[in-house]
Amino acid sequence: MSTPEQELRERARELLEGDEVDVVVGYGQGNRPDRTTPVFVTAAAAADQLVLNPFCRNDLAAWLTRKDLRAKFPRMAIVAKEPDIRAVVVLIQETQIDPGAVRVIGVRIDRPGDPDSPCTVLPQTTLDELQQHLRDDFQPRALTAEQLGAVEKLEQLPPAERWAYWRKQFDKCLRCYACRSGCPMCYCDQCIAQMNQPQWLDTSAHPLGNMAWNITRAFHLAGRCINCGECERVCPVDIPLMALNRFLARQVRDQFDFQAGYDVEEYQPFASWKPDDNEDFIL
Numbered sequence: 083m084s085t086p087e088q089e090l091r092e093r094a095r096e097l098l099e100g101d102e103v104d105v106v107v108g109y110g111q112g113n114r115p116d117r118t119t120p121v122f123v124t125a126a127a128a129a130d131q132l133v134l135n136p137f138c139r140n141d142l143a144a145w146l147t148r149k150d151l152r153a154k155f156p157r158m159a160i161v162a163k164e165p166d167i168r169a170v171v172v173l174i175q176e177t178q179i180d181p182g183a184v185r186v187i188g189v190r191i192d193r194p195g196d197p198d199s200p201c202t203v204l205p206q207t208t209l210d211e212l213q214q215h216l217r218d219d220f221q222p223r224a225l226t227a228e229q230l231g232a233v234e235k236l237e238q239l240p241p242a243e244r245w246a247y248w249r250k251q252f253d254k255c256l257r258c259y260a261c262r263s264g265c266p267m268c269y270c271d272q273c274i275a276q277m278n279q280p281q282w283l284d285t286s287a288h289p290l291g292n293m294a295w296n297i298t299r300a301f302h303l304a305g306r307c308i309n310c311g312e313c314e315r316v317c318p319v320d321i322p323l324m325a326l327n328r329f330l331a332r333q334v335r336d337q338f339d340f341q342a343g344y345d346v347e348e349y350q351p352f353a354s355w356k357p358d359d360n361e362d363f364i365l
């Protein structure tokens with residue numbers, strides 16, 4: 083009986099041997115046992131480079147919108163954990179990728195980062211089947227009791243104290259933009275945060291510019307964030323970005339009955355209009 087890792091390699095081999103894709107973007111062994119790194123497999127004989135373990139952390143959907151990669155490899159397959167499949171769905175909705183040119187090898191990692199976590203290859207092979215799997219069987223990772231308590235405590239603070247909390251957090255920001263680079267939904271060629279003609283945001287790591295950048299980032303992701311957690315994981319100064327992302331996702335769910343990345347046919351709330359939209363915020 084084959085291991086999940088062997089199964090993953092076999093799937094990649096089949097796609098390359100059948101000339102269905104030009105490249106399989108997956109995880110390879112990193113420079114430490116607890117690290118993995120993206121690998122780009124272009125020949126069936128090289129499929130053994132792929133690994134599947136609890137340290138497959140990056141959201142590889144971020145590579146799907148890289149123009150240099152797409153120019154070289156028009157037909158791509160990616161190894162995608164369940165949240166990353168949601169990213170593929172949003173990228174298709176936003177017409178950033180052609181669904182006919184992307185294949186997804188879905189995997190599940192029960193407890194990312196835990197060396198004892200089970201890892202499996204999902205049996206579904208088409209995007210329709212994978213979306214159905216997300217709707218039927220996928221449970222986004224729940225917060226631990228400690229995380230939940232911290233978020234609830236934060237949300238119950240009076241507005242002035244909450245503002246002070248976030249100001250203190252954003253003061254730490256280095257403006258390294260790792261949160262943006264790792265995010266599959268941040269694919270703009272030119273980011274407003276770094277434009278200088280006109281200059282919308284102060285680009286230096288300065289409290290005012292930091293506040294503007296972090297608020298802009300969070301709102302730009304509202305209704306689009308697929309809860310992969312990469313932004314928070316890669317932030318070098320440990321800003322709790324997921325508290326903001328989750329809060330906005332909950333607002334979008336409650337106001338628009340919408341969760342990003344489950345159905346490619348569904349209209350995105352901020353890219354569409356419906357006669358029965360809640361308009362009570364319009365003055």
Ligand code: SF4
Nearest residue numbers: 265307308310311313
């Ligand atoms: S904002 Fe963070 S959690 Fe949301 S999609 Fe981007 S990287 Fe993932």
Ligand code: SF4
Nearest residue numbers: 255256258259261317
């Ligand atoms: S990763 Fe953290 S420090 Fe870097 S720009 Fe984003 S919020 Fe700021």
